[in-house]
Amino acid sequence: MSTGTFPGLEPYLAQERARVEEALERAVDRVRARLEGHPEIAEAVAHGVLSGGKRLRPILCVAAWTACRERIEVELPGSEPRAPGGGPVEPTTGTSQPTAVYDLASSLEMIHAYSLMHDDLPCMDDAELRRGRPTTHRVHGEAATMRAGAVLIPEAARRALTACEALGCPETSARAATRALLEASGAGGMVGGQWIDLLGEGQSFGAEELDGLHRRKTGALLAASLVVGAIAAGADEARRGALERYGRAIGLAFQIADDVLDATADAETLGKNPSDAALDKSTYVSLYGLAEARRRARAQVDQALGALDDAGVHAPALEALARYVVERGR
Amino acid sequence: MSTGTFPGLEPYLAQERARVEEALERAVDRVRARLEGHPEIAEAVAHGVLSGGKRLRPILCVAAWTACRERIEVELPGSEPRAPGGGPVEPTTGTSQPTAVYDLASSLEMIHAYSLMHDDLPCMDDAELRRGRPTTHRVHGEAATMRAGAVLIPEAARRALTACEALGCPETSARAATRALLEASGAGGMVGGQWIDLLGEGQSFGAEELDGLHRRKTGALLAASLVVGAIAAGADEARRGALERYGRAIGLAFQIADDVLDATADAETLGKNPSDAALDKSTYVSLYGLAEARRRARAQVDQALGALDDAGVHAPALEALARYVVERGR
Numbered sequence: 001m002s003t004g005t006f007p008g009l010e011p012y013l014a015q016e017r018a019r020v021e022e023a024l025e026r027a028v029d030r031v032r033a034r035l036e037g038h039p040e041i042a043e044a045v046a047h048g049v050l051s052g053g054k055r056l057r058p059i060l061c062v063a064a065w066t067a068c069r070e071r072i073e074v075e076l077p078g079s080e081p082r083a084p085g086g087g088p089v090e091p092t093t094g095t096s097q098p099t100a101v102y103d104l105a106s107s108l109e110m111i112h113a114y115s116l117m118h119d120d121l122p123c124m125d126d127a128e129l130r131r132g133r134p135t136t137h138r139v140h141g142e143a144a145t146m147r148a149g150a151v152l153i154p155e156a157a158r159r160a161l162t163a164c165e166a167l168g169c170p171e172t173s174a175r176a177a178t179r180a181l182l183e184a185s186g187a188g189g190m191v192g193g194q195w196i197d198l199l200g201e202g203q204s205f206g207a208e209e210l211d212g213l214h215r216r217k218t219g220a221l222l223a224a225s226l227v228v229g230a231i232a233a234g235a236d237e238a239r240r241g242a243l244e245r246y247g248r249a250i251g252l253a254f255q256i257a258d259d260v261l262d263a264t265a266d267a268e269t270l271g272k273n274p275s276d277a278a279l280d281k282s283t284y285v286s287l288y289g290l291a292e293a294r295r296r297a298r299a300q301v302d303q304a305l306g307a308l309d310d311a312g313v314h315a316p317a318l319e320a321l322a323r324y325v326v327e328r329g330r
Numbered sequence: 331m332s333t334g335t336f337p338g339l340e341p342y343l344a345q346e347r348a349r350v351e352e353a354l355e356r357a358v359d360r361v362r363a364r365l366e367g368h369p370e371i372a373e374a375v376a377h378g379v380l381s382g383g384k385r386l387r388p389i390l391c392v393a394a395w396t397a398c399r400e401r402i403e404v405e406l407p408g409s410e411p412r413a414p415g416g417g418p419v420e421p422t423t424g425t426s427q428p429t430a431v432y433d434l435a436s437s438l439e440m441i442h443a444y445s446l447m448h449d450d451l452p453c454m455d456d457a458e459l460r461r462g463r464p465t466t467h468r469v470h471g472e473a474a475t476m477r478a479g480a481v482l483i484p485e486a487a488r489r490a491l492t493a494c495e496a497l498g499c500p501e502t503s504a505r506a507a508t509r510a511l512l513e514a515s516g517a518g519g520m521v522g523g524q525w526i527d528l529l530g531e532g533q534s535f536g537a538e539e540l541d542g543l544h545r546r547k548t549g550a551l552l553a554a555s556l557v558v559g560a561i562a563a564g565a566d567e568a569r570r571g572a573l574e575r576y577g578r579a580i581g582l583a584f585q586i587a588d589d590v591l592d593a594t595a596d597a598e599t600l601g602k603n604p605s606d607a608a609l610d611k612s613t614y615v616s617l618y619g620l621a622e623a624r625r626r627a628r629a630q631v632d633q634a635l636g637a638l639d640d641a642g643v644h645a646p647a648l649e650a651l652a653r654y655v656v657e658r659g660r
Contacts, residue, residue, distance in 0.1 A: 034517035041517075118480060123472035142453035146476060150448060153483040154516035161505055161512075171501030175491055178508075182491075186484035187364035187371075 009320045016062060020055045020109065023102035027110060031155055044140035044148035048117040049110060052131055054328070056254075057112055057225040058105030060321060064229030064243050065101050067315035104163035104177070104232055108225045110156035111185045115221075117149040157182055160228065169232050177231040184224030206287075222254065223247030242311030246304040246318065250325050253300035257326040259283040260293050297326045339650045346392060350385045350439065353432035357440060361485055374470035374478035378447040379440060382461055384658070386584075387442055387555040388435030390651060394559030394573050395431050397645035434493035434507070434562055438555045440486035441515045445551075447479040487512055490558065499562050507561040514554030536617075552584065553577030572641030576634045576648065580655050583630035586623050587656040589613040593620060627656045 028046045035042040120127040120135040121142060127135050137145035160181050164174035183189060226243040235243070263285040284293040304322045308315065358376045365372040450457040450465040451472060457465050467475035490511050494504035513519060556573040565573070593615040614623040634652045638645065 031517045045517075114480070118476060121476070123476060146448060146451070146453060150444070150480055150483065151517050153480065154487065154512040154519075157484065157487050158509060158512040158516060161509055165505075171505070175495075175501070175504060179488060179491055182484040182488040186488060187361045187375075187481050189484075 009324065012317060012320075013059065013324075016059045017055050019097075019102045020058045020062075020106060021050070023058070023099070023106035024049050024109060026103065027106050027155065027159060031151065035151075040140060040144040041147045041151060044117075044136050044144040045151060047139055048113045048136045048145070048148060049152070051113070051133065051136075053109075055109060056321075056325070057108040057221060058102065060222065060247070060318075061105035061108055061225040061229040062097060062101050063315060063317045063321060064226040064235075065104075065233045066097060066229075067313050067318055068230050068233035068235035068239055068243075070315075098167065100163045100166035101229075101232075104160055104167065104228065105225070107156040107160040107163070107181055108221065108228065110152045110159065111181065112221060114149040114152040114156075114185075117145050117152075121145060153185060156185070164232055167232055170234070173231050173234060177228045180224050180227045180231060184220045189220040189224070219248045219251030219255075222251035239311050239313055242307045242313055245307035246322070249300045249304035249307065250322050253297045253304070253322070254325045256284045256293050256297040256300065257328070259285045260290060260297065261329070263290060263293075294326075301326055339654065342647060342650075343389065343654075346389045347385050349427075349432045350388045350392075350436060351380070353388070353429070353436035354379050354439060356433065357436050357485065357489060361481065365481075370470060370474040371477045371481060374447075374466050374474040375481060377469055378443045378466045378475070378478060379482070381443070381463065381466075383439075385439060386651075386655070387438040387551060388432065390552065390555040390577070390648075391435035391438055391559040392427060392431050393645060393647045393651060394556040394565075395434075395563045396427060396559075397643050397648060398560050398563035398565035398569055398573075400645075428497065430493045430496035431559075431562075434490055434497065434558065435555070437486040437490040437493070437511055438551065438558065440482045440489065441511065442551060444479040444482040444486075444515075447475050447482075451475060483515060486515070494562055497562055500564065503561050503564060507558045510554050510557045510561060514550045519550040519554070549578045549581030549585075552581035569641050569643055572637045572643055575637035576652070579630045579634035579637065580652050583627045583634070583652070584655045586614045586627040586630065587658070589615045590620065590623050590627065591659070593623075624656075631656055 028042075028049055031045045032039075032042045035045075116130060117136050119125050120130055121137055128138055129135065136148070140148070157178055160178045161174060164177055169177070223244045224247070226247040227240055230240045230243045262283065284296065287293075288296065301322045305319060308318060358372075358379055361375045362369075362372040365375075446460060447466050449455050450460060451467055458468055459465065466478070470478070487508055490508045491504060494507055499507065553574045554577070556577040557570055560570045560573045592613065614626065617623075618626065631652045635649060638648060
């Protein structure tokens with residue numbers, strides 16, 4: 001099955017993005033209200049969070065939640081998947097998922113936004129552009145951006161806890177979902193990877209180091225997106241594990257596809273700064289060449305789909321999303 | 331009752347600090363293990379966290395937990411205050427509180443450490459000294475310090491969740507305690523206050539702005555220390571509220587005492603950077619003069635003690651700690 005045979009990918013993505021944007025606006029409104037009188041940090045938060053982007057992490061979170069809820073509904077027909085304040089759970093397209101699922105999902109994008117804001121700071125990558133726009137610190141200054149990034153971490157964790165409550169998750173699920181978010185945001189998550197990334201300038205990594213780097217950098221939070229959704233939906237260990245493997249595989253596929261895009265597009269098209277290759281970092285393309293890098297990305301997608309299949313998770317949205325991460329533009 | 335009539339303040343503080351240090355070392359060990367191969371961030375975490383200091387926030391957290399557990403024990407003699415892996419709960423001195431209470435309490439010090447590390451960075455206060463030692467970024471660099479600070483936030487929240495589990499807290503208490511920690515670490519907490527603080531350079535604040543500033547800057551996390559301890563102990567709303575009022579009052583007293591210390595000691599004695607007065611910030615001393623500032627600090631201590639009394643919380647440790655915050659050196 002190719003992306004083309006999934007009939008609604010584009011409308012699905014557009015619709016999911018719209019609901020994620022609404023959730024992010026709610027999150028930013030809350031931060032604004034709490035930072036009343038100190039608009040510098042609040043506006044830096046808004047700039048960093050409401051900056052477009054694919055919103056892949058929250059969309060994956062909702063897709064995982066949906067896939068696991070449907071499964072539970074099928075297996076336990078008497079169960080009640082409707083959440084307080086939300087509509088009924090409908091198959092796959094996710095049109096009428098409860099608002100609280102998007103609030104939960106938005107917590108992952110808040111962590112992602114924090115990591116980008118801090119990555120772009122002068123003492124890290126010193127980036128001027130992100131998605132074709134000036135980076136947050138270029139607009140709102142270094143101090144406000146550093147603060148805003150750090151504020152997003154507790155705000156995201158709080159939001160995850162609250163959303164789990166609103167969804168009526170069992171208490172242990174609320175804690176487990178929040179813990180998964182925190183793990184991916186902390187020492188064991190992307191931070192380690194970003195750091196290796198910075199150290200990697202001017203160094204050459206081998207294939208193993210590069211995989212390890214990207215597993216932590218992109219993979220930890222992508223995998224957490226799926227795990228958080230699965231836990232909140234009450235999925236069993238086997239399905240949580242399958243969705244985590246799916247997440248790690250598409251995270252790696254995503255990073256390889258990024259390297260391929262970097263190697264085949266110029267800065268104007270990308271709307272961002274000189275690529276890793278220009279900074280003399282190891283990339284999948286520099287390591288394997290374009291054709292082999294592409295093959296490896298596709299192999300990761302196959303692995304992701306295999307993980308779903310093994311656990312009996314049949315979710316056209318997740319299947320299409322796996323292909324999307326390597327076939328997308330930026 | 332003066333501090334002198336609380337027989338064991340110094341031994342009590344020494345003993346509590348020792349247990350807090352052990353808990354912080356456990357926390358740092360965990361971060362080190364997870365950042366294996368990336369010692370720069372791990373060492374910045376260790377530098378920022380294991381840097382001495384009064385450990386007032388975790389000590390207050392344990393004292394609040396102890397006071398509320400004792401009360402519950404008295405009121406419900408059949409209840410079981412012993413925590414998994416911990417010894418019996420003994421009165422006030424806290425010698426044999428379970429290890430997990432110190433783990434919970436250490437989460438507040440981790441947030442405090444993050445805030446100091448980020449405050450000292452060049453884009454904020456650009457401080458060279460903290461407690462007589464070079465600041466973390468002077469030793470480990472800006473990038474590692476920024477990362478290390480941000481890593482401490484999810485690590486602290488994770489630790490609070492885990493410690494509540496180990497204490498056998500009711501599920502809702504674990505979430506509520508963690509949420510209180512997150513609230514004080516986020517947009518509604520100290521960050522807003524620190525920001526006003528920075529803006530305050532070269533400005534003059536009135537009494538009201540200054541109180542508002544310090545309530546957020548120092549008060550939010552100090553109050554949270556007590557609230558987290560109280561919630562984890564299963565305290566009712568009235569006692570939680572009383573401990574929060576106590577925390578806000580001693581937070582303000584602490585800050586006034588800091589201004590008094592700044593005005594009466596030189597940089598060498600303080601082991602830190604030029605005082606706020608030297609940076610032309612408003613202080614309680616510049617606003618009220620030394621004698622009135624001291625009177626106001628004592629009035630806050632009285633208010634703190636009144637809050638405990640109103641709620642029937644009789645805890646010599648908390649009473650002595652309230653006096654300690656204004657009578658201490660640095």
